[in-house]
Amino acid sequence: MEYKILLSGERADFTVIAFDLGKKRLSLVANHPSPFNVSWVELFSSRGSIDRFIGLSEGLESGLLYSFEIDHSQKTCKITSQQPTLGAPAHFITLHDNSALALGTYLGGSVALYPISITDTDGLLLLNAPRTEFFPKFTYESVEHGPNEGRQRQCHVHQMLEDKKSLLYAPDLGSDRVWILRRDNMKLEVHGCLQCPPGTGPRHAVFTPDETIMYVIGELSHTVTAFDLSNRSAEVIQPIDGFAPNILPPTVHADHQFMMDSAELCLHPTIPNVLYASNRWERHIEQREPHLKNVPEELPPGEDVAIILLSGDGKRVETMKHVRTNVDVIRGMRLSDDGRFVVVLGQEGGGVEVYEISGNRGDVWTLVAGLSEGLESGIKHAVWL
Template sequence: MSSQTALSRREVFRLTGTVAGAATLGAVAPVAGTRAAKRAFAQETDEMMAGSEPRFAYVGAYTRGAPGGWSALADVNHPEGVAVFAVGAGMGDLMLVQTVPSDNPSFVAMHPSEDYLYVLNEIADYEGQEMGSLEAYAIDDESGQLTLINRVAVGSIPAQLVVSPGGDYLAVATYVGGTYELFPINDDGSLSEASSVAQQEGSGPHERQGAPHVHAVAFDPSGEYLAGADLGTDTIKVFTYTDGNLTEVSAAMVAAGSGPRHVAFHPDGTILYVISELTATITAFAFDPADGTLGDELQTIATVPQNFPAHKSTAEILVHPSGKFLYGSNRKFEDHPLADSIVAYRIDDDGRLHLVGYTTHNIAFPRGFSIDP
């Protein structure tokens, strides 16, 4: 198996919202209890992983509800924190290994070395201040279990985080803070305080766009540039981050009132895809990896059929590692057969998208998802 297709030792599954309600399994800690119970658990885990290199999934969740109190999440049984699962060979069976107490850990990101996991706490009251927080964890190579390294403050209601390809910086989008923030990662995996904060300004026409609401960050494949989306101002921006300083190099706009939520680069680095929450659309922009310039809008395509109800809500967007397919998620706020779904597109050579179809089975309010490498 080539290095491009070989499975990583660990995978990160980011399941939040109603889907994360299933993480109430985290209330059970199989590693606790008697020595006999621990031995039985270890044996069961070994049997499940037999013939394969250890792989683990790390699942974030809302522990005290989503900010804003969305009714779609009102009846969810909230788990206790970040859940660690052993991933079995073959069909990918999951076995709970550990639950780490954490406050609203809605997104997680793996360090390229696979030695550290970073977690954002989607809160606005860290240590009595109107701030969110970030957590750095060390990962045990054999058991996959997490040990807290340190915790730092970030802008209010952080929404997404990502580690640079070189593993030296963590970038964060803050929704209420309206900022792009950059945090140096130290040699021991710990986080330093923010080295750069780019405060955004402006608003949009939708009722949810009264202020900047930065919702997304993503490094381009080369690791030279950081892109992000501001749901509150319909703006996409690209930054350099030389010496830990965010410097804007280009910007583009989606249609007014679209509310861009997440972004994803094509693996070849020449296209940036943007999924917009308020209009349920995906927009493709040309991107020049030589200088970080966002070019022409290539296409805007709907994630739902024309007969879909007025209240739309998209969330995640990912490009398949092959560069041949793109996936987006729709979340249910009104009744429709495709209200909770993952939509798939074929990517043409010019970067434009063509609908393949929808997956709805066992899909519930898909706020985030990941692709097995």
């Protein structure tokens, strides 16, 4: 059996690699020139040898949201439509009704809706039509910044989610909130929020399959916060008491934790009550803050992933395990659709690794294949094709 994976990031190319399960090997298939700093891509549809995607490229003053397609047989890649965004777009989703893309801009501080059209012939195209740009009110505006003065000086929307009731959820690292937004066609308004503890810096979130609980990873606090959504009558929803596991590995000294960032949060697609959360920058603590004391001289081979096993109702942490990878600075972590494999990416080095997930609770990770030779650094994102 062979899988293909598309890699993107702060690099010159989209890269397609093949994962041969029988030979337990990753190999380079093709490189295609890409736009600047492609930090998020989603596969929209496939037709024969052609895969159609939506992607975004980070920028400071302006980013770019676009559709593109790769013809694997012809080894070609072309952008089919595009629209500029505010600075550093972070994440997008296609709305359930296929009317628009919802985009969170990290430096732009906004949630935006971009109208789209979808046809069998052209796939998804961004329309040349006015977009909606909605700016949540910065929680700490009256005191100028949040608990993390350097990172919380404005809204930093990092992700978008949509529930079955068409409410949008937007984790905001700057405001320590997950905004709940109600949409009326192309209009947005705040419907409420999930209030994270001060200094959390919410980055990514996931729903349970029945959407009764949302788990939120804090980039700044290194903790996972849980919210009960079964009763959404409250305008401000508080976290579930006692649910705040710190995902950092025990090898990181308490005085060094502020130099690390938490990255990705994933739920297994078929095994209930298990979360995967990745860490980054453990190998760069001294480099990021040369004045720190007691930094270990011997660096770990790569970053750590926390495996969080939950109670049956998902409201308590039963135990936590750690997997040590060989990739440096995990920016991207993606499970295959069948939940059998997970790919982890080293932004700063170590390339790509694929682990097989097993065990009744999805808590056994076995390294199957890795690839670093021939790959550019700066890998931030992966898509299983």
